[in-house]
Amino acid sequence: MEKLLLHICCGPCSLYPVQAQREKAIEPVGFFYNPNIHPFMEFERRVDALETVSNSLKFDLLWDPNGYGLEEWLAALKGETRHGRRCMICYGLRLNRAASKAKELGMNAFSTTLLYSRYQLHEAILEQGRECARKHGIKFYYEDFRKGWSKGIETAKKMRIYRQPYCGCIFSEYERYEKRAGRLNQRFSESISSQGGATTA
């Protein structure tokens, strides 16, 4: 049986890829390394959901010892905040750690549940996965897990596990609610003009 380290971004996204790999007689070992998830309470919530999934599906799960990695993630970004560009760095950071861990454990390959999400930049993940595979001399297992999108959501709903409303970083949280934030800003500026420009501290 092929030994594969599966980088897992969150519980709901792991449901379909784990099943799909088992159907191919691959027993994945999960690996959680996601310094891109903020703030801490959100990180903890996603960790809890993943623990529920791994207990239910009964797969082994490894945690990166660095745990919550806000500072590490921000340092890797070097000030890049633009969507797309920062995602490329974010994927590279996480997949690089997964590839290195897979190599250290003597696995045949590594992969990622990021390939399941319709909201992620699929081609960029593939590019980063291949690049990390070359760098560490290990195979990157590619499968378009998006085909199991509906099936995964259905299972997550049945399990009643937490399904997050945004990708992970604080920028993606803002992007998710950008219109709402715009409406709020509009309200603030209208209230300031109705006060004749006066503000209180």
Ligand code: SF4
């Ligand atoms: S949107 Fe998601 S993939 Fe992109 S930088 Fe933020 S956490 Fe990473």
